[in-house]
Amino acid sequence: MKYYSTNKQAPLADLRKAVVKGLAEDKGLYMPETIHRLPQEFFDNIQDISFQDIAYNVASAFFGEDVELDALQEIVYDTLRFDCPVAKITDNIYSLELFHGPTLAFKDVGARFMARLLRYFIRMEDEEQVNVLVATSGDTGSAVANGFLGVEGIHVYVLYPKGKVSPIQECQFTTLGQNITAIEIDGVFDDCQALVKSAFMDKELNQHMKLTSANSINVARFLPQAFYYFNAYARMKEQGLANQLVMCVPSGNFGNICSALFGHRMGLPIKRFIAANNSNDIFYNYLLTGKYEPRPSIQTLANAMDVGDPSNFARIYDLYNGSHEQITKLISGATYNDQQIRETMRECFAETGYILDPHGACGYRALKEGLKKEEIGVFCETAHPAKFKEKVDEILSIDIEIPERLAAFMKGEKKSVPMSKDFADFKKYLMSR
Numbered sequence: 001m002k003y004y005s006t007n008k009q010a011p012l013a014d015l016r017k018a019v020v021k022g023l024a025e026d027k028g029l030y031m032p033e034t035i036h037r038l039p040q041e042f043f044d045n046i047q048d049i050s051f052q053d054i055a056y057n058v059a060s061a062f063f064g065e066d067v068e069l070d071a072l073q074e075i076v077y078d079t080l081r082f083d084c085p086v087a088k089i090t091d092n093i094y095s096l097e098l099f100h101g102p103t104l105a106f107k108d109v110g111a112r113f114m115a116r117l118l119r120y121f122i123r124m125e126d127e128e129q130v131n132v133l134v135a136t137s138g139d140t141g142s143a144v145a146n147g148f149l150g151v152e153g154i155h156v157y158v159l160y161p162k163g164k165v166s167p168i169q170e171c172q173f174t175t176l177g178q179n180i181t182a183i184e185i186d187g188v189f190d191d192c193q194a195l196v197k198s199a200f201m202d203k204e205l206n207q208h209m210k211l212t213s214a215n216s217i218n219v220a221r222f223l224p225q226a227f228y229y230f231n232a233y234a235r236m237k238e239q240g241l242a243n244q245l246v247m248c249v250p251s252g253n254f255g256n257i258c259s260a261l262f263g264h265r266m267g268l269p270i271k272r273f274i275a276a277n278n279s280n281d282i283f284y285n286y287l288l289t290g291k292y293e294p295r296p297s298i299q300t301l302a303n304a305m306d307v308g309d310p311s312n313f314a315r316i317y318d319l320y321n322g323s324h325e326q327i328t329k330l331i332s333g334a335t336y337n338d339q340q341i342r343e344t345m346r347e348c349f350a351e352t353g354y355i356l357d358p359h360g361a362c363g364y365r366a367l368k369e370g371l372k373k374e375e376i377g378v379f380c381e382t383a384h385p386a387k388f389k390e391k392v393d394e395i396l397s398i399d400i401e402i403p404e405r406l407a408a409f410m411k412g413e414k415k416s417v418p419m420s421k422d423f424a425d426f427k428k429y430l431m432s433r
Ligand SMILES: *Cc1c(COP(=O)(O)O)cnc(C)c1O
Pocket: 105, 106, 107, 139, 140, 216, 250, 251, 252, 253, 254, 255, 256, 257, 304, 305, 359, 382, 383
């Protein structure tokens, strides 16, 4: 399979190049040339198939031409060592819990899959060590660090802003050791991101070491998220509830919902989609006006969705040939401010006993307000509420229990390399490695 750039000014790439490079030469995002429809038979029987086997079928359609099937199956099985259950919240609203991975966030699937696919290519090509640079405000760093932990041939550098990530998040990437190095930057998240960007553009550094990125622009990170949606459909069909399914995705960079739309293109029978935003409502406004107008992000309670220029918008736009009409026919939007997020978390907890995290709250509310009476809605609960313990406890006046898996990280010894936000310092450090 060949991959083209959404900017159409770069040469076609094979999967290996798309994964190793991340972004195309013209700064566009890679898109597969063909999106295969899965056979009707697969959908007819999907309710009898496990999450792992559903994922293997979907992965074969994406990557089967470029990865040996035995190896691909192993990559999928090794990635998905956990489940993705659907929980009933009200008569017509269900929560797709994407937080059962090692760091309790949905990004675990993409990060683990990418790590294993990259290792496969390194082994095949007998490549030198690959170095992954990732800037994080919290969630991405923990998912990527844990996804790549112990994977031979790859070293990960996680850059995070000093004092700006929650203690639970910090433990998830500073206590791992092995091939994971945490770098504590004396600055804010934007400084971390700027350092990573400068590193990719620095010729001397790129001659010294092979660098790649692991954010959701990478096809190996965002496409595997489609597994979730096929599984959601299967688990709802199992209960005879899949005829008029509405899928609602709390969105920031729009990688997650974009993978769901790929699923739809492959034949997944979802009736329509809702993209739920916090106050960062760039996509919502695009739906209303047909104009895409990025803005600097605003800080909110649902901070993993604080994105002012969602990178995967380019993929969605490309998928529907830039047709605002096609996009609005299939996808609607919603936007909620912090006050509404709080209100929704309280209301849902009081009425149903279900503890939403601030991201999932946007999804739940969009369904509550937007479902028609014949429809059944499924929203993605993208993080375990305990990951946002300080906020959730305060809003709901509870003392939410920290799951064993999270607590285990907090027992480890925190190790990080202190660094200024000056690129010269960062470069000197990497050149010495
Ligand atoms: C990353 C993230 C999101 C947003 O997902 P996108 O793919 O960037 O749209 C939502 N919720 C949580 C908890 C996240 O970590």
